[in-house]
Amino acid sequence: MGDSIDGSSNAALRAQPVGQSKSKGGILRRLFFSDTSQTNESSGEAAVSTPPPVQTHGMINLRRMRVEDVAIPKADIVAVPSTITKADLVQLFRESGLTRVPVYEGTLDTPIGFVHLKDFALRHGFNGTGGRFSVKLGLRPLLFVPPSMSIGVLLTRMQAERRHMALVIDEYGGVDGLVTIEDLIEQVIGEIEDEHDIEEVDLWTEEKPGSYLAYAKSPLAEFEAAIGRSLTHYEDVDVEEVDTLGGLAFMLCGHVPARGEVMELPDGVTFEVIDADPRRIKRLRVILPESSIDD
Template sequence: MGDTIDGSSNAALSARPEGQKEKKGGWIARLFSKSAEMPATSNGVRADVTPTPQSHGMINLRRMRVEDVAVPKADIVAVPNTISEAELLQVFRDSGLTRLPVYDGTLDTPIGFVHLKDFALRHGFNGDAGSLEIDQMLRPLLFVPPSMAIGVLLAKMQSERRHMALVIDEYGGVDGLATIEDLIEQVIGEIEDEHDAEEVDFWVQERPGSYLALSKTPLEDFEAAIGRSLTHYADIDREEIDTLGGLVFVLCGHVPARGEVVELPDGMSFEVVDADPRRIKRLRVLLPADAANG
C-alpha cells in the first residue's frame, strides 16, 4: 500500500529536493556500508554477530530480505484502471493513503500507481473537474524479488526516486508491497506518529466468532469483549502478558511467521495475519464453534 496522508505505517518518506542530494552514493549507501562493520575479536578476526528477532539496526540492511517486511498481498489497497472518479476519491478518503497501485483486471497485472497529489491537481479534492483519465496520471512502479536484501532495495529506491515497490513471486504475480518506511523501520525501529497514537480500534469483528485484531490489543479488554479467558490454555503468568500478541508468542514459544496458525484443544485458534521476524502485527482470532454460535 502506498504511504499515508498522516505518515502511518505504509507511508513513504518525502523525496529530497535536487539541491539536497547526498554525495558519494547517498546516506543509504553509507548506511549499507556501515552494516558490514562487525565487532572484532581480540585476534583481530571479525566476530559473527546474529541479532535477536527483536533487534533492529544497520545489520538488518544485509540480514533481512524484502519478504520479511513487505505488506502481504491480501492487505494491499489497490484500484482497477476502470475505476470511476468518485470511487477513486472514496478509496483515497477511506484508506488515508496517498499512493495506490493500479491494475488491469487483477492485482497480478499492475500497470502503475496513482498519486493523490496528481489526482487533486487535475480534479480537486472534491473530484469535480471533469471525467477521470487515470492512465494519464499513472506513475511507474518498482518491481523487486522477495529475496532482495532490504539495503539493496533502499539504495535502489533512492537512486530511482521511488517510494514503494511491488514484490513479485517466481511466477510473475504480486506477492506483497514494501515502502521506504517499512524498510527504514528495520534500522531505526518503529516510527510512531499522530495516527498511531490515536488509534483506538484494536480489533474488528469480521463475522460471529471471528475477530481481526492488532497484536497490541489489550488482553484484558479483548477477553471482556468475547466473554472468555484466554490464559488458561498453558502455564502462563498473567502478570507477564498484557497483549494478544504477547499471548500468542508465549503459546508458540517463538515469533510466529505470517500465515502460521496456533490451534488450541477446545477449537479456538489464532492465525498470524501479518508479522515480521521481530514481532507479530495482526492476528485473526477464531472462537470455538459453540462460542461463535452462542
C-alpha cells in the same frame, strides 16, 4: 505502512575468554564483545552469564533481511483497475488512507503504474470533481524488485530513484507482494506512526456475549481482567515473556500467524487472526467457550 537484530544470528561476534590479553580496540571491543563464560575465582565455579535481550530492529537488518521478509502479501495489496471511475477512486482514497495505489490492466499481475493522491487532487481538485478523468493520465512508473533482494540494497535504490513503493515480482513475472520505503525504515528504527494513523481508543470490543474483537497490542493482564479468566495458565506459556494478546498468540503457535488462522486453547478459548502482515499480528478475535459464558 504499514518495517530485528537477533543476537544469536550475529555469528561474527565471538566471546573472548577471560585471561586473554587485551587487543586493540579498547572501548569498542568492550562494547561489541562480551564474555559468555567467566571463572568465579573465589569459588572456582563457572558463572553462567545472562543472555542479552533480543532486539527486533537495527542497522543489521539492512543486510540480514530480504524483501520477502517485509513485503505485504499479494492478497493484502490495495490496487485499482485502469477502468476505475473517479468516484470510486475518491472513495478508495478516503477509506484506505493511502496516498499511492497501484493500477493494473485486467489483473494485478499486469500492473501499469500507480496513481498518487497528490497528482489526482491537483488535476481534479480535492473533491475529485473537476476535469475529464482517466486514471491512466498522470500514472507514475512502478519499481519492480525480486523477493531475494536485501532490504538495504532496495532502500538505497529507492532513495536514489526517489521511489516510495515497489512491487515484488516472482520468478514467473507475477506480482508477489508490495513494499514501501516506510516498511524498510521500520526494520531499522521500529514502527512509525504518523498523523494519519488512526488512534485506537478501545483496544477491544465485545461483539456479542463471549466474542471479543481486540487489537494485538492489548495488554494481556487487562484483557484477562475484563473477561474474568486467565489465558496463561498453560505449561507452554511463560507469563513473564508475554505482555500482549498478540504476544500470546505468537507464543502459542510458534510463528507469526497469517490472517484467518485459528488457534484453540486446551480449555476451549479460540483465537482467530483477523488482520496480520508477515511481521506482526494486528487484530484478532477471542471467542470464549459456551460454558464460561453461561457461568
